[in-house]
Amino acid sequence: MSQTFKPFLLQLLGGFALMLLPVHARDDQPGFISIDCGLAGNSSYTENTTGINYETFIDTGERKSIWPEYSNRYQQPYTSLRSFPEGKRNCYEINVTDGYKYLIRSSFVYGNYDGQNKVPEFNLHLGANLWSSVKLESASTITHKELIHVPRRNYIHVCLVNTGSGVPFISALEIRPLLNGSYVTKGESLALDIRFDTGQNANLTSYRFPYDAFDRIWNGYYDNDWTQLITTSTIDNSNDFRPPEIVLSTAATPKNKNGSLEIRWLPSDNVTEYYVYMHFSEVEKLPGNQSRQMYINRDGELFRSSLVLEYLSTWTIYSTEAQSSGGQYNFSICKFENSTLPPILNAIEFYMVKEFLESETNQADVYAIKDINPQESYPWTCPQAD
Template identity: 35%
Template sequence: MIQTTVFISIDCGATNGHVDENNIRWVGDDQYIKTGERHVAMSANNTVMSTLRVFSSPKKNCYTIGIEQGTRILVRAGSFYGNYDKQSLEPSFDLKLDGNYWNTVTTSIDNVKFYEAIYVPKGNTSSVCVAQTIMGNIPFISSLEVRSFDLEMYSSLGVNYPSFLFQRNMMATNGIVRFPDDPYDRIWNPDVAQNGFTKLTTEANITAAVKDKPPPSALRTAVTPADQTSSTSIIYTNTSTRASSGSFYINIYFSEVTKLASTDKRAFEIFGMKRKNQQQ
């Protein structure tokens, strides 16, 4: 049974709430923060990114969300500059999570940037702050989302340190999956084109009895090497400011999306992070 205790979507800089195309209810940010100023982006392709809250103070400015202590949560912050000040700048500033450095936000006029963390706060609140690090680079934030997970999800990560999203991808698909297909609203992006693979899909109802609970729609598509007799690689490049530090937590899900004969068996080896794992 899914027990979602926190599902908060804050449209930063907005005065009114709305329900988006994914049936997610967004609220304005007045009840979460008292500093900063509301602004409107000059160009935005959705309602949430059309507003932002800007903080001209050099001090850090924080949103605080109440949660049940001991709950593992997903926190996702979105920033869209949208040339709100008509200065055609590319501001850079820091994000902080519960007072600790999270990431350095680098912006452009037209691109939305999302930063996501999964962690267990030490108390009964989660705080997300923006902080000025370069004079004249004014921090801002466009959206803030907090989702809680069931107790067993991501339990292998422990409770002492946060995990920061690098990529979460689905193979052989062109669309994004999130809520309501994923009740925890993790965003599953279509994988970039990888050479040497054949795409496979099925309409069957596939579920995975694994503790991190990937959505069924993420398991109905797959890729297989076009040449069954040779190896092929999936390569991702990490451009994050955290690229050179820390460890990686990698989940790879496998589902049989083709109908095999009773005597058929699929077996293969995986090499990743200089380690070999066998799957069959």
């Protein structure tokens, strides 16, 4: 049964300003809210590289444009912004369907819009809860803050909070409905740390909508010790995560046929717990005398055992409860001794746990793997490559 989403409404709360106006979802973008925060009031457009329809209705705050030397690097929603020099806290209120899962993305490009060439710092809140501190690397860089959240009310507040280190601003605010069976946690919200398309070569490319039905942004990743496998065949990506076919159509595999895929991750926050999601699809049709049998270690200990992929099918392996953080983590995707082919990986995501004040509903935890019944005495350490 298809999901039905209630109409979305937008308002900005700041000073005495209060606006309540409809935000429209296009038929090919069901449930999408796409706000170009720097767009002139009561106007809209279709972004020509994604086909996403952006709107805005806000006339509080100050509408600004980034400098031309920066604007030609970005899609249209990121070439203007709305700053809030007045008030300590300014919030967008967005009506949602309580109990459904959403991706919430706030985007920021400073672009020296004020001519001060001084990048501000401020806080981003979801309601009364700290979501993240916004600290841009430079005037030219874009920063996305992305959250997966199940609201317990029929609205959310996305708020910019002045911390005394510059005027808060926002370039774009995007809300995307997800399938409730994806990104299952014990009730926590998830803040994106990294999302990589690991099957790319050195010519890195990013993908989002329309390649990704949920408009997640997949950044390319390349490792000198890896090589690329490619298929042009259609991949069945119909699990709850729906990783895009274009991402699944390439896979990383070690150049050394007896090697493993080594993934080293240093969390941006070494205190918070995290969840990891690994996406796999077998892109090679294996003859009867070949096999690809894998297992996954985390810091030398077994994380997932006995993974065998079906040709052109999609498998997502993930932690079913929050993992402890505290430093660099090393994941190894290894081949079994009797496997004739090395391991592969198509994409990977890491999320930091966010505990918000609202109570959340526990959800069942499931993951999709195919068990090949390894011996219990198997030494779960990746063999050394020749």
